[in-house]
Amino acid sequence: MEELIKYGRKMVVSGLVDSHFGNVSKRVGDRMLISTTGSMLDELEGEIVSVPIDTAIPDEMDIIASSEVNLHRRVYDETSALSILHGHSRYAVALSMISGAGSLIVPRDSESLYLLHEIPVVGGGVGSDELAESVASALKDNKATIAEGHGTFARGSTVDEAFVVLSSVEHACCVKYLVDMWKNEL
Amino acid sequence: MNPEDRYGWCGRILEINLSAGSITTITPQSNLLHEYLGGRGLGARFVYDNGVVDALSEDNILVFAAGPLTGTPTPASGRASVTTKSPATGTIFDANAGGKFGYVLKKAGFDAIVVRGIAEMPVIIEVENDEVDIKDGRNLWGINVKEVTNILKKREKGSFAVIGKAGERRSNIASIAVDGSHYFARGGVGAVMGSKNLKAIVISGSGKVQISDKDLFEKTRRTIHRMLVASPTIDKGLKVFGTPVLVKIAEWMQILPVGNFSGEAFDASSLYGSKLKSAHPSKRRACPACPIGCKREENGGYELPEYETIAMFGPNLLNRDLETIIEANRICNDYGIDTISAGGIIADLGVTGSDEILGLVKDLGESGINSKHSSSISVKGLELPGYDPRRVMGLGFSYATSNRGGCHTRAYMVAPEILKKPKAINPLTLGGKAGYVKVFQDRFAAVDSLVVCKFAFFGVSEEEYANILTAVTGLEFTSEDLMCVGERIWNLERLYNLREGFTRADDTLPERFFDGLSRDAFEDTLDEYYAIRGWDDGGVPKKDKLRRLGLLKKE
Numbered sequence: 001m002e003e004l005i006k007y008g009r010k011m012v013v014s015g016l017v018d019s020h021f022g023n024v025s026k027r028v029g030d031r032m033l034i035s036t037t038g039s040m041l042d043e044l045e046g047e048i049v050s051v052p053i054d055t056a057i058p059d060e061m062d063i064i065a066s067s068e069v070n071l072h073r074r075v076y077d078e079t080s081a082l083s084i085l086h087g088h089s090r091y092a093v094a095l096s097m098i099s100g101a102g103s104l105i106v107p108r109d110s111e112s113l114y115l116l117h118e119i120p121v122v123g124g125g126v127g128s129d130e131l132a133e134s135v136a137s138a139l140k141d142n143k144a145t146i147a148e149g150h151g152t153f154a155r156g157s158t159v160d161e162a163f164v165v166l167s168s169v170e171h172a173c174c175v176k177y178l179v180d181m182w183k184n185e186l
Numbered sequence: 187m188n189p190e191d192r193y194g195w196c197g198r199i200l201e202i203n204l205s206a207g208s209i210t211t212i213t214p215q216s217n218l219l220h221e222y223l224g225g226r227g228l229g230a231r232f233v234y235d236n237g238v239v240d241a242l243s244e245d246n247i248l249v250f251a252a253g254p255l256t257g258t259p260t261p262a263s264g265r266a267s268v269t270t271k272s273p274a275t276g277t278i279f280d281a282n283a284g285g286k287f288g289y290v291l292k293k294a295g296f297d298a299i300v301v302r303g304i305a306e307m308p309v310i311i312e313v314e315n316d317e318v319d320i321k322d323g324r325n326l327w328g329i330n331v332k333e334v335t336n337i338l339k340k341r342e343k344g345s346f347a348v349i350g351k352a353g354e355r356r357s358n359i360a361s362i363a364v365d366g367s368h369y370f371a372r373g374g375v376g377a378v379m380g381s382k383n384l385k386a387i388v389i390s391g392s393g394k395v396q397i398s399d400k401d402l403f404e405k406t407r408r409t410i411h412r413m414l415v416a417s418p419t420i421d422k423g424l425k426v427f428g429t430p431v432l433v434k435i436a437e438w439m440q441i442l443p444v445g446n447f448s449g450e451a452f453d454a455s456s457l458y459g460s461k462l463k464s465a466h467p468s469k470r471r472a473c474p475a476c477p478i479g480c481k482r483e484e485n486g487g488y489e490l491p492e493y494e495t496i497a498m499f500g501p502n503l504l505n506r507d508l509e510t511i512i513e514a515n516r517i518c519n520d521y522g523i524d525t526i527s528a529g530g531i532i533a534d535l536g537v538t539g540s541d542e543i544l545g546l547v548k549d550l551g552e553s554g555i556n557s558k559h560s561s562s563i564s565v566k567g568l569e570l571p572g573y574d575p576r577r578v579m580g581l582g583f584s585y586a587t588s589n590r591g592g593c594h595t596r597a598y599m600v601a602p603e604i605l606k607k608p609k610a611i612n613p614l615t616l617g618g619k620a621g622y623v624k625v626f627q628d629r630f631a632a633v634d635s636l637v638v639c640k641f642a643f644f645g646v647s648e649e650e651y652a653n654i655l656t657a658v659t660g661l662e663f664t665s666e667d668l669m670c671v672g673e674r675i676w677n678l679e680r681l682y683n684l685r686e687g688f689t690r691a692d693d694t695l696p697e698r699f700f701d702g703l704s705r706d707a708f709e710d711t712l713d714e715y716y717a718i719r720g721w722d723d724g725g726v727p728k729k730d731k732l733r734r735l736g737l738l739k740k741e
Contacts (some may be wrong), residue, residue: 036606036610037418037606038606038609038610039606039610044615049438058422058426058427058460059460060427060431060432060433060434060435060458060459060460061429061434061438062418062422062423063418063419063422063423063435063605064435064604064605064606067418089582108419155464
């Protein structure tokens with residue numbers, strides 16, 4: 001729980017997201033810890049709940065868990081990820097809208113290209129089953145994906161690793177946006 | 187009927203004087219309906235205008251009222267209210283219930299029934315469209331809720347509002363049961379009905395509520411329906427578990443009322459909504475026009491306890507036995523007593539064993555006027571519901587400033603502070619709560635006057651209901667108009683209570699809570715709240731505020 005509190009705060013402090021824009025989770029066996037709906041990522045003390053990963057087990061805490069709790073479930077169910085960080089990072093959101101769902105964003109900077117290879121952009125309404133399916137599918141082969149017009153979902157084996165991926169996606173999108181602008185390629 | 191009130195409203199109010207045995211139909215002035223809407227607002231206006239009376243005297247009135255949306259397919263509009271002077275609190279008091287009563291009242295062609303006086307012997311009122319009778323009810327006197335409802339159902343059609351033995355004996359925790367499974371629960375409204383020798387009201391009707399703009403209505407209805415079923419609080423919570431979904435969340439937040447609000451920790455895992463669901467398979471029940479369906483009914487027709495009942499008969503009594511709570515709920519409902527107050531009173535007696543609890547519940551049902559315990563944890567004489575105000579401070583502040591005493595539904599801060607809707611706010615501070623509570627109090631005063639279920643507001647806002655009110659009535663209503671109606675009602679209720687002698691000193695919480703809450707912060711918040719309301723330091727509305735709300739001339 002302390003890790004989620006720590007990295008939630010780092011997401012805001014490092015400018016990856018504004019306070020409300022995102023959610024964080026960590027898998028613990030057949031359950032996960034996840035931030036509550038509407039919580040501020042830099043003030044997650046007392047705002048993390050535990051829910052089962054199996055959707056067949058209805059749990060009372062679901063109604064105050066992040067509204068994207070089922071997306072997190074789907075990713076944990078279909079991948080080996082142990083942590084998911086989601087943030088509405090500005091450049092990632094902008095570039096996803098320019099590129100559109102179904103496209104691949106290929107980083108221009110070497111570090112991001114090395115770490116991420118490419119970043120798929122997926123579609124689907126916020127909180128929808130379609131988005132959950134798209135994100136889970138994308139994260140089987142990639143460390144991160146961007147929901148068009150919404151934000152980045154980054155996976156990791158630890159919360160720290162997911163944070164590195166989330167940061168890298170925003171860095172990659174920022175650099176690509178600036179370079180593409182300069183080259184009139186947008 | 188006034189021509190401009192032919193849509194939404196029926197434009198007719200039934201007035202029955204049991205002392206005189208008279209039955210009249212009155213046509214309310216249009217501004218009364220437009221400024222107070224219906225339900226709680228209409229009731230507040232009638233009860234205020236009725237003057238200073240003793241709650242159990244023939245001078246007190248009972249106003250059963252529906253709203254302009256009741257009887258239409260507006261989602262979550264299947265409710266009604268009853269307003270009176272409460273024998274429990276001495277305040278103006280409206281209780282709100284689901285069931286078919288409001289729906290059928292409108293089909294019978296009335297916006298409200300005002301009951302005055304006292305009948306010489308037990309009676310029932312029967313309404314079938316324009317035919318209204320006061321009938322001998324002596325053969326039903328002394329019979330509890332389930333049985334009397336079943337008797338009436340066998341011989342009459344429609345909807346039934348009845349009292350059990352507790353109401354007959356004028357217990358000030360007596361409720362009025364609707365259709366045997368919904369309750370005007372709080373404030374001793376059943377005692378007022380009992381004091382009038384009125385055992386039951388039976389209503390049936392065949393009319394139809396007219397809608398002004400059917401296309402706009404259908405479009406808005408679909409929008410509201412879609413938003414309601416998409417709300418996680420409703421879809422994953424109330425639909426799956428009913429209100430007991432809150433038990434686990436309240437335990438997690440450490441806001442359960444434990445040991446008569448002693449502030450202790452409590453393992454409530456045996457009482458979770460999921461436990462109740464698996465141990466007692468039940469049918470989901472909904473009020474008319476409601477897509478939520480929050481009630482649960484077991485085979486045999488007995489309703490399972492709501493969150494409040496579980497909280498008050500569970501952790502509040504240090505009781506982990508779910509079966510005891512289910513049985514206590516059944517007994518309370520059959521006698522017609524308020525489960526929240528019953529749990530609060532029994533906790534005050536320090537009772538925790540199952541047999542003792544159930545024995546005392548029966549005693550409360552059988553006892554009369556003095557069933558209330560003066561030292562129970564209350565605000566303005568009304569026992570607090572199942573949320574400890576030490577850790578959910580806006581809700582606590584709303585208890586203190588409530589016009590009907592210790593009640594969670596006046597501002598319904600459960601939504602933002604516990605369920606994080608429409609926006610999550612920090613429950614562990616009083617900072618900012620003065621304004622929040624004021625806005626929510628006004629909002630739900632309007633909602634109670636439409637009359638719409640508060641649970642709808644987990645998914646929608648007053649904007650959607652202003653739109654559908656416009657579609658139904660043909661009169662232009664904005665969200666701000668609804669907020670203004672709510673503020674008018676809130677101030678009128680305040681004027682009533684001030685006239686009864688309530689002061690700033692009554693806008694407080696029981697002393698025990700100030701071990702966790704700062705007294706200074708509380709008083710500062712109260713100052714801020716009064717200032718935001720346009721009231722003076724003593725909590726009296728200023729003339730400018732009353733003038734703006736159209737209340738000055740009435741004063």
